[in-house]
Amino acid sequence: METPTLAAPQLAQRGRAAISFQAGIGIVSGRLMAAAERSLAERGVTAETMPEDMDARHALVAQTIGDLPAFRLTNLLSEWRAKSHGAVALEAFEEQREQLVPALHALDAGPSQLVPEPAPELPTYWAGTDFHRTEGGWDSSDYNGYVHGEILHKLMLAKMFPGDIFAQRRAAASAAPRRDYATILDMGASSGHYTVALSEIFPHARITGIDLSPRMLEHAARSGNARGQAWQLHVRPAEDTGFPADSFDFVTSYNLLHELPPPVIEAVFAEAFRLLAPGGDMLMSDVPRFADLDRVTAWRFDHIAKWGGEPFWRASASMYLAAAAERAGFVGVTAGGIGPAPTRHPYLVQGRKPG
DSSP, X not given: OOOOOOOOOOOOHHHHHHHHHHHXXXXXXXXXXXXXXXXXXHTTOOTTTSOSSHHHHHHHHHHHHTTOHHHHHHHHHHHHHHHHHHHXXXXXXXXXXXXXXXXXXXXXXXXXXXOOOOOOOOXXXXXXXXXXXXXXOTTSSXXXXXXXXXXXXXXXXXXXXXXXXXXXXXXXHHTSSXXXXXEEEEETOTTSHHHHHHHHHOTTSEEEEEESOHHHXXXXXXXXXXXXXXXXXXXXXXXXXXXXXXOEEEEEEESOGGGSOHHHHHXXXXXXXXXXXXXXXXXXXXXXXXXXXXXXXXXXXXXXXXXXXXXXXXXXXXXXXXXXXXXXXXXXXXXXXXXXXXXXXXXXXXXXXXX
């Protein structure tokens, strides 16, 4: 029997138009922000003159260009898009639900599975937090994994952000020091985009994925089945997975850490160390460190994070992740961005468990 495929979302005309409009607003907002930053420079506020304290930077920007139409408009558009982008993607799905759902369920059977087990107690940082301002959280809709993984990411976000957001995941996975891992853990697998990259770079590895969202992992399983992969997916927190020690050759994540408060990030590194077999490798990819950016760029990232529903971005992006990895016990730790200047996104921290 031929394996079903995960086709590109076939949306109705209204849904396509709404998604394209959202992507266009995101692009326009970026251009308006660039214009606002040029006005900042013209008024003497530059990376060299901005204060060190982030709250003081926000206050200075508000004082300097708070009345500037371009800045006011980018804030207005950012607020509207942040509140509406998830709802727009969900509405586009609901328009085509009857056509899309049967194709999704055709992918339920296969070697990739969400392992049934008792639901964990939700951590306080997760419970009640609407990450990315997704009203009701990641599991508020029965097909949110598809809505976010396919419609929102592939039809909206991929157009808004510079570079190929999926190639960035492959680049992160490709930075691993070996190609012969037998067992890989993907922490924060979500809807499976990074898991796909891992399966491409390490085709012979047995891949396990964890996340706190069942809806996201359901879609990851379907994505794995569409590719003939045998991913084992579990609803578990990255800081306390419950897997036996020394279970994996490679523990990795993509864009998980900025969704966590610093004490949990420390616990994630400790858990990754515990889970790795001696000689195993850790690689965590995330957003650029504020310390590696000029002060205007770091302010912009913090400004966007505040609008976008990222409650832990500032604290996370202010951490020196290499030091956290070393505190967990990793050796040979390296850290830095691998993308183009000025942001060098994605940022990678790597280390090895002695053995």
